[in-house]
Amino acid sequence: MKYPDPYEEMSDDEFHAWADRMMAQAERSRTRSITIRMPEVLIERTKRAAGRAGVPYQVLIKRLVEAGLDQLERAGSAR
Numbered sequence: 001m002k003y004p005d006p007y008e009e010m011s012d013d014e015f016h017a018w019a020d021r022m023m024a025q026a027e028r029s030r031t032r033s034i035t036i037r038m039p040e041v042l043i044e045r046t047k048r049a050a051g052r053a054g055v056p057y058q059v060l061i062k063r064l065v066e067a068g069l070d071q072l073e074r075a076g077s078a079r
Contacts, residue, residue: 007015038046043057050057 007018010018046060047057050060053060055063
């Protein structure tokens, strides 16, 4: 019995792009719970901004931390 290849209709470039997205998603999905103390006013501002962006506030916090770290790393490599 021959099993159908679900990737048969993809070009090599499409398959590699798909595989890259899946690897990036797998990396992001490994998470650890932490506790962080933040001023209430900052939490409320974050929740409002997340509401405007249509995402959960913890997702927004993760995105902001990642963006900030990316910026710091770029600045560090420019030295």
